[in-house]
Amino acid sequence: MLKEIVFHGRGGQGAVTAANILASAALKDGHKDVQAFPFFGAERRGAPVRAFARISDEEINLRSQIKEPDIVVVLDTGLMDVIDVDSGIKKDGLIIINTNMPPSHFNFRCKVATVDATSIAIEENLMVSGIPVVNTPMVGALAKFLGISIEAVKEAIKERWHGEAGEKNARGAEIAYNMVRT
């Protein structure tokens, strides 16, 4: 079963890293093949950034862009003013939004889940250059809907960052995993 995920974020929020952590966690959790890739344009801090991930139990031969995602992850609600984040999403798809608002606040043609990843990032001190980095909490929230164990996500995070950084990012992911609501 192929799952295709699109991440919308801003340069510096870690969308590309989120896609990579998800891919790593999915492989640890027993999926056969994964991909994680960015869309490269004129990326710079603060500018809209897209990243993509594929997870499958068969070999993935696809090398094209993801145009009909199963899940869209929005790291920054400000992007929703300028980007149609539900573009191409499957009818039974899901949009996961980083916000303190409930899912009922949003009006999309598919299901919506919300999690306040920014508050989690601030509380867990997931800050880089004064910006809350919400990518690891968002991967935690996402894992819940992909049936990926939070243990695999935490392991993938701790492989990427050793010591305290790994611990607090793993904690952020777990809090989001438990807090995300539909």
Place this chain on the structure above:
Amino acid sequence: MKVIDTANHIAALAAKMAKPAVIAAYPITPQTTVVEKLAQYVENGELNARYVRVESEHSAMAACIGAAATGVRTFTATSSHGLLLMHEMIHWAALARLPIVMVNVNRAIGPGWNIWSDSNDSMGQRDTGWIQIYASSNQEVYDSIIQAYKIAENEEVMLPAMVCYDGFILSHTSMPVEVPEQSKVDEFLPEFKSLWKLDVDKPITHGNIILPDDYMDVRYSMNEAMKRAKKIIAEVGEEYGKKFGRSYGLIEEYMTEDADYVIVATAAIAAEAKEAVKRLRERGKKAGLARLRVFRPMPYELLKYDKMIVIDRAISVGLGGVLYNELRWLGDVYGFIAGLGGKDVSYADIMRIYELAEKGKEGWYGIEVK
């Protein structure tokens, strides 16, 4: 050990594990993270190589030529305009019969300035005498670099080899890759023993003037070596399979036996085409795929199909698709240009191309034929 990483990091890892003595490096998007990673390996002591930071790609190849002529293993990597700036030295490396291995991360040529995938850079080097391998996955990038050294350094070949893969589509995409143990790689690829070398204690003249009567012999011997490379590439791919569990040939066939039309493509488009063939079969169409892994030497004798659909990510302006024009004499061949400058080519596009070919159409996909 299974790792997940980008093709560029995997290329650097493969190069490291091949143990080159000299690496010449000049960065260019989207190749940059290959040489960055190698710089890290040298700096942290994981790789004992001379890392030469040159002032241009022309110098990068010149440095590899000089080093390879002293009988050691060399590596460099480039893309697009970098490869083009090297062009003179690319010829030199091949005519001097130096088994240099280079990665080319395929990228379009400007203007208009474009950093995305396009095969015109490396396919434009087709007449230089380099072996060219096109990889379709990060695993194949790793495996092909290790094999490239063994092929290039074979005494029956002694030609440089280029391992090519799509910019961003592979270079910056993370995929799982099985990385063998260093000791196994060492067994497969022992230290390079050159047939000859520049040695101040035993001076020889090298690259001297050669008169018209002899020059043709040089070219002839090079062409013969390239022909022999077909056999060596197949043997090395099979030996690699015995050792590491993944075999490679000059082409990879998928559902070709009973196919009405066989799609011929390279690199990422060829991987995507596999998905298209699967889906076309589900619709009752007898589609097949021949993924052309090796472009030089051109294994045309393996492409024995009545009807072929060639998808090109490279254009010879004024003639047409590069691959198409190399293969059109083999039978009933339909040529499509697609994906230039990184334009997305999905399985749905390839399925559409198949249907267009069935109707006898061909041309620039999305412009002339839709």
